Amino acid sequence: MTGVITLNEAGHYVIEWWAVTQSTTANTATAFSLSSSLGDIIQGMSPVKAGQLSGFGIIDVTAAPVTVTLTNATGGTIYFPSNAAVQAGMMVSGFTTAFGGRMSQTSTFNVPGDVAPIEMPLAVTATESVNVDYSVPNAITIEQAGIYRVDISFVGAISGIGMPSQNFAIGLYRNGLVTPESGLIQTVAMVENQYTTFAVSNYVRFEQGDVLRLGVSTAPDDVTVFFPVTGPGVTLMVQRVM
Numbered sequence: 001m002t003g004v005i006t007l008n009e010a011g012h013y014v015i016e017w018w019a020v021t022q023s024t025t026a027n028t029a030t031a032f033s034l035s036s037s038l039g040d041i042i043q044g045m046s047p048v049k050a051g052q053l054s055g056f057g058i059i060d061v062t063a064a065p066v067t068v069t070l071t072n073a074t075g076g077t078i079y080f081p082s083n084a085a086v087q088a089g090m091m092v093s094g095f096t097t098a099f100g101g102r103m104s105q106t107s108t109f110n111v112p113g114d115v116a117p118i119e120m121p122l123a124v125t126a127t128e129s130v131n132v133d134y135s136v137p138n139a140i141t142i143e144q145a146g147i148y149r150v151d152i153s154f155v156g157a158i159s160g161i162g163m164p165s166q167n168f169a170i171g172l173y174r175n176g177l178v179t180p181e182s183g184l185i186q187t188v189a190m191v192e193n194q195y196t197t198f199a200v201s202n203y204v205r206f207e208q209g210d211v212l213r214l215g216v217s218t219a220p221d222d223v224t225v226f227f228p229v230t231g232p233g234v235t236l237m238v239q240r241v242m
Contacts, residue, residue, distance in 0.1 A: 005068045005092055009144075010061050010130045013094035017044075017070050018054040020084050026076035033073040037066050043073055062130070068092075098144045098240035100129030103232035109216075109225045111168075117177045117215030120170065120234055132238065139213045140238055142206040150184055151237040152214065153199040158190050158223040165189045168196075168218045168225075170234070174206070177215045195228075203241065212238065 007013055015034055024030050031045035034057040044055025059068060070090055072078050080087040102122035111118065122138045133141035142148075154170055171185025183202040190196045206212075214236050216225075227233025 003069065003090065005090060007059065007061050007066045007068065007092070007094070008064050010064055011094050011097045013059045013061065013068075013092055014056060015059060015068060015090060015092050016054070016056040017088070017090045018052060019070070019088035020052050020081060020086075021078055022050055022081040023079045024049050024074050024076050026074035026078075029074065030078065031073040033071050034068065035071050036068045045073070095242075098131035098142070098146065098148070099126075099238060100132035100134070100140055101126035101235060101237035102134070102138065102140055103236075104227060104234040105232065107227055107229070109227070111216055111218050111223050111225060113221045113223065114219045115217070117169070117171070117173070117180075117217040119177060120214040120216050122214065122234065122236060124232065126237070131240075136211055139211050140236065142208060142210040142212070142238075144240060145206065145208045146240045147203055147205050147242045149201065149203055149239045149241050150181075150212075151199065151201045151235070152184065152186070153197075153235045154186075154233065155195060155197040155228060156233045157193055157195045157226045158218070159193055159226065160223045161192050161221045163221075165191045166218060166221060166223065168216070168223070170214060170216045172204075172236070173213050173215045174210050177213065180215065206238075212236070 021030050029045045029047050030049050034042040036059050042057035046053045103124040105124045125134050131143045167187050168190045169187040171180035186200045188198050
């Protein structure tokens with residue numbers, strides 16, 4: 001077998017194969033191996049030398065590209081029936097992975113009151129990520145179109161307000177701080193100098209090249225936001241689910 005399949009994206013792949021054989025010079029069985037450039041060798045065999053043999057394997061790709069081939073594993077020569085229009089085949093199905101995140105590392109952040117949302121600094125990127133891009137500061141750029149789970153979390157306190165509490169909002173914005181994504185904005189009445197924790201999650205379809213940011217706003221007064229001494233105060237995480 002000389003066909004090579006190249007998997008060009010990270011993900012989990014199921015590869016099914018079949019072959020119709022007529023005979024083999026091997027003494028024991030007819031066997032094929034699904035082999036990858038990662039070192040996977042997934043063998044399927046049959047004690048019958050003539051007939052149809054099939055098998056499958058799962059290849060987990062974390063760093064593309066990876067090549068996959070179906071090879072003769074008998075140790076002898078396999079003969080195929082000359083009257084078979086198609087003598088062997090492979091079919092690949094898989095789900096490519098995309099996930100990543102950004103987090104804040106600042107201890108304080110000033111937010112002006114009664115103005116349009118401003119960008120939340122998110123300087124720290126997730127420890128592990130696949131198929132997302134961080135070249136735009138404070139943002140996540142989607143590299144694969146699909147439906148994503150989005151998780152936003154916030155823990156912090158505000159000071160500088162002239163009343164017992166004041167509304168503070170944080171939301172996800174796509175391709176500019178114009179309109180927040182539906183179901184991914186949270187507005188909370190925060191009490192001065194009192195830590196508040198909240199989170200919001202939703203599923204959203206993103207297109208390749210979408211740039212995701214968090215925008216924050218407050219009214220009516222300017223505020224200073226204080227974050228925990230250790231750990232991120234704000235996180236934005238995305239994970240493709242289909």
